[in-house]
Amino acid sequence: MDQMGKIADISKWQGNVNWSEAAKELDLVILRASCGTSEDAKYERNVNACIENSIPFGAYHYVKAGTAADAVKEAQVFLKVTAAKKRKPAFYIADIEYEAQTKTTTEAVCVAFLQALRDGGCEKIGLYINTRYNWAGKAIGMCDIMWIPHWGKNDGNVPDDKYKSSHPHDLWQYTSKGSLAGVSGRVDLNLLTGTKPLSYFVGSGQNGEEKLKEENPMFTNLEFAAFCLAVYAAKWVYWYGTCGYKCTTSRYNSKKNQYPAHYTAARESGYKKDIAEGRMCADCVGLIKAFFWLSGKLDGTSKYGANNCPDVSANGMYKKCVKTGPISTIPDIPGLIVWKSGHIGVYVGDGYTVEMKGFNYDCVKAKVTAGKWTNWGQLPASMLNYVSGEVAGVVFKLGDRTLAKGDKGEDVTELQEILVGLGYNLGTYGTAKNGVDGDFGTKTLNAVKAFQTANGLTVNGTVDAATVKALKPAVEPEPAPTPVEEQPTFAVGTKIVEITTGSVNARIGDSQKYDTTGYVQKGDKFEWVATSPTTGWHAIRMEKRICWVSPNYSKVVVV
Numbered sequence: 001m002d003q004m005g006k007i008a009d010i011s012k013w014q015g016n017v018n019w020s021e022a023a024k025e026l027d028l029v030i031l032r033a034s035c036g037t038s039e040d041a042k043y044e045r046n047v048n049a050c051i052e053n054s055i056p057f058g059a060y061h062y063v064k065a066g067t068a069a070d071a072v073k074e075a076q077v078f079l080k081v082t083a084a085k086k087r088k089p090a091f092y093i094a095d096i097e098y099e100a101q102t103k104t105t106t107e108a109v110c111v112a113f114l115q116a117l118r119d120g121g122c123e124k125i126g127l128y129i130n131t132r133y134n135w136a137g138k139a140i141g142m143c144d145i146m147w148i149p150h151w152g153k154n155d156g157n158v159p160d161d162k163y164k165s166s167h168p169h170d171l172w173q174y175t176s177k178g179s180l181a182g183v184s185g186r187v188d189l190n191l192l193t194g195t196k197p198l199s200y201f202v203g204s205g206q207n208g209e210e211k212l213k214e215e216n217p218m219f220t221n222l223e224f225a226a227f228c229l230a231v232y233a234a235k236w237v238y239w240y241g242t243c244g245y246k247c248t249t250s251r252y253n254s255k256k257n258q259y260p261a262h263y264t265a266a267r268e269s270g271y272k273k274d275i276a277e278g279r280m281c282a283d284c285v286g287l288i289k290a291f292f293w294l295s296g297k298l299d300g301t302s303k304y305g306a307n308n309c310p311d312v313s314a315n316g317m318y319k320k321c322v323k324t325g326p327i328s329t330i331p332d333i334p335g336l337i338v339w340k341s342g343h344i345g346v347y348v349g350d351g352y353t354v355e356m357k358g359f360n361y362d363c364v365k366a367k368v369t370a371g372k373w374t375n376w377g378q379l380p381a382s383m384l385n386y387v388s389g390e391v392a393g394v395v396f397k398l399g400d401r402t403l404a405k406g407d408k409g410e411d412v413t414e415l416q417e418i419l420v421g422l423g424y425n426l427g428t429y430g431t432a433k434n435g436v437d438g439d440f441g442t443k444t445l446n447a448v449k450a451f452q453t454a455n456g457l458t459v460n461g462t463v464d465a466a467t468v469k470a471l472k473p474a475v476e477p478e479p480a481p482t483p484v485e486e487q488p489t490f491a492v493g494t495k496i497v498e499i500t501t502g503s504v505n506a507r508i509g510d511s512q513k514y515d516t517t518g519y520v521q522k523g524d525k526f527e528w529v530a531t532s533p534t535t536g537w538h539a540i541r542m543e544k545r546i547c548w549v550s551p552n553y554s555k556v557v558v559v
Contacts, residue, residue, distance in 0.1 A: 005322035005381065007190040008180050009060065009173070012042040018182035019049035025181050025322060027381040028056050028201055030093065030147075030190075035062040036074060039081045047085045054308045054320060054382040056202035059089035060128060061113075066100030068112035075116035090202055091124035091145055092117050096132055106132045110139030118142070126170075133167050145201075147190070149173035158191065170194035199385040219296055219307065220385050221335025226392045227291045228346045228354040229365070230298055231282070233409070234401035237274045237362045239281035244290025244302060247274040247281050267359055276458075277402050278465035284344050284356045285314040287363075288337065292383065298400065308382045314344035321377030330368065330376040334391050335384060338373040347376065349391050398471075403463035405445045413438040415463060418471050419447045422501055422552065454552045455512060456535065470512055490559045495528040497538045499554050506547035510537035517547050528556055 006025045010017060011032035022029075029050060032040045043059075050057045061078040065071040075094075082089055094113045101109055110127060117125045126145030129136060133148070140146070147170065152163030156177045164172055171190050178189030192198060237247065240262040241255050252271050256263035263271065274281065280298070282290050292309030294300035305311060312320070318339040330336065334349035345355030353371060357364040378386065396411040403412060416426055416436040424447035426435025435443055445461045452459045455470045463471075490496055499520045507514040510532040520526070526540035536551040 005378075006178075006180060007171070007192070008178070008183075009188045009190065010042075010046060010183075012040050014042075014183050014185065014187060016042070017046065017049070019046075019053045019055065020319075021182035022180055023053040023055050023182075023320065023322070023380065024324075026055050027198055027322060028058070030058045030060055031089070032095075033059040033061055033089070034074075034078050034081045036064040037077050039077075043081065044085060047087065051087055054310055054380055056380075056382045057089055058091040058093065058124075058201065060093035060095050062095045062098070063109065063113060064098050064100060065109050065113070066102070066105055068108040071109045071112040072116045075113045075120070079117070079120040079122075091126065092122045093126050093128050093145065093147055095128040096136070097128070097130070101132055101135075103135050106135035107137035107139055110136045111142065114139055114142045128173075130165070133165075145170050145196075146194075147171040147173065149176075149188075151175055156186075156189075164193065168194070170196050197385070197387075198381050202381055202385075219292070219383075220387050220389075221333065222387065222389050222391050223296050224291055224384060225334035225346065225348040227296055227298070228287060229348055229391065230396075231280075231287060231290070232354050232363045232365045233396065234280065234298060235363065236280045236282055236287075236356070238283060238356045238359050239271070239274070240283050240359075241286075242281045242283055243286035244280060244282050244294050247271070247277075247279045249275055251281075262359075270359065276464075277462065279402065282356050285312070285317050287346065287354070287356045288317060288344065314339065314342055317344055317379075318375070318377055320380055320383070322380045323378040324375055325377075327368070327373045327376055333378075333386065335379075335386065337377045337379065338368060338371065338375075339377060340372055340374045345371065345373070398463075399465070399468045402465075403440055405440050405442070405461065407440040408438055410438065412440045412444070415440075415448075415471070416444060419444070419451065422451070424450060451552075454550075490525070490527070492559060495556060495558050496525050497528045497540045497549065497554050498557055499524045499526075499549065501553040504549055504553040506540070506542060506549055508547065510535045510539070510548045512550070514548070517545065518542065520549065525559075531556065 005027035007028045008026060009030040031043060031046050033043045034040055047057070059082050061074065063071065063074055065074050094110065096106065096110060114125055124144045126143040126147060127136065127139065128147040130149050146168060148165040148167060150163055150165040150172065151174060152159035154175050154177055156175050156179060159174055170193065172193040173188055173190045176188050177186045180187045239247065239255060241259050245251060252275060289309055289311065292307040293302045293304060295306060318337065321337065327338065330347060332349060334347060336347040338345045338347050338353050345353045347368060348354050351367055352365055353368050354363065354365050396409050398411045398414040400411060403415060413436060420426060420434050420436060426447055427443040428435060448463055448467065449459050449461045452467060457466055457470060499522055501522055504520050505516040506518045506520055508517050526542055529539035529541055529546055531538050537548045538551060538554055538556060539546055539548050
């Protein structure tokens with residue numbers, strides 16, 4: 001089972017629970033919504049608090065009905081109460097223990113109640129039942145969840161397995177005398193005992209293996225760790241008060257007004273460089289929020305508060321953790337958080353962390369022992385499903401991140417293939433006879449600088465958004481219009497322009513800032529019209545129109 005925190009069931013009898021404290025220990029709570037024909041006096045308060053504190057919850061109804069007809073009426077009360085609140089429960093349970101349910105009436109009551117829930121659109125339904133289990137008959141087969149109380153010693157501790165019920169079940173209520181932070185008295189505590197993981201109980205649907213609702217997916221700790229590694233590889237930068245946003249002038253001005261102590265004049269040039277390079281930004285806790293608010297995608301659309309991730313500080317996020325410990329005891333579980341007062345990072349496995357360290361450092365990957373972390377924590381089940389497995393590798397396409405010397409990956413390979421296709425020499429290394437090896441070295445650096453020089457870009461050897469924008473049109477032809485099929489003949493002594501690289505865009509002006517008007521192929525020859533004295537681009541006559549081609553992919557010759 002993937003449970004690490006507590007599972008409690010709560011009703012009005014626990015009074016006003018301090019849910020911010022309870023959240024530190026809870027993986028899941030089952031709230032009493034109603035009893036007989038009345039709503040539980042604390043249900044609405046408890047639901048609102050669970051939402052506020054990101055605690056997943058199910059609901060149960062204490063059934064008093066002694067007939068099938070009365071059971072249907074009570075089920076309708078249950079449905080009305082749970083539908084009227086800000087969020088519906090993840091599952092619905094009928095509590096069968098009242099004296100009205102006799103050996104002759106229990107099956108009819110259970111079947112009628114469960115069928116009314118199913119007819120009302122409830123996806124996951126079940127029974128809380130013990131001594132009446134053998135009386136429930138075919139109602140057992142209608143259940144998605146079986147919840148059985150069997151207390152054994154009932155001293156608040158988890159008893160030996162010998163105290164479990166012999167009946168098949170998914171939830172075991174093992175004590176009525178448990179303790180829970182935020183509750184002054186005793187509380188019922190439960191354990192997962194079947195094959196269903198915790199993610200089944202906090203999501204939707206009847207199949208524990210299915211994906212949760214698309215609008216609120218349950219991400220795993222492995223996805224979280226992979227995202228943080230991708231952020232590190234993509235070279236996100238540290239901007240205080242940001243959560244995975246694009247660096248822009250308007251955002252800089254906004255944050256400067258909001259946090260003048262952080263956005264000082266001495267740092268202005270650094271922020272402007274981040275803007276010019278099209279970087280993404282976050283602060284320390286903003287890295288965590290970015291994962292959830294971007295729905296786990298570097299290029300996702302940010303949605304404030306999405307996926308049960310609250311807008312809290314680093315210390316506030318640590319307080320959300322359901323299990324914590326001193327940093328010296330951190331288990332090798334990717335997706336745990338590491339913390340010291342005022343600062344937070346993410347453990348990504350194999351002894352490493354990723355953090356947005358500060359303006360002078362940006363995103364850093366380092367050994368956990370290299371930081372000054374004091375504690376680790378596990379985020380609640382409402383935010384992450386902690387599973388076993390390996391963290392997926394990071395794969396980038398050209399344009400996903402800013403590239404520089406020393407980078408490796410498929411996007412570097414794509415860059416090199418384009419450069420080679422444009423005629424740049426990348427040397428030979430081992431089996432990479434044309435220099436395409438996915439490793440951004442000196443030859444690639446020189447080729448990038450040459451391309452930037454030829455295209456009027458800032459010459460820094462960094463493949464930023466502007467460079468990618470210039471690279472791709474050079475090798476990706478647009479589909480229309482159709483290229484010239486028949487080449488004209490020229491008189492001897494005529495000056496012409498010959499295309500030297502395959503599939504080159506022809507434009508309406510003498511630089512890449514102008515729109516394309518077609519494309520030409522290697523070996524095509526056109527009448528030379530003029531050469532721009534400022535950009536060196538050549539004007540050609542293509543059919544009945546004048547177009548321009550880059551001198552990097554063409555040459556002027558005399559036939």
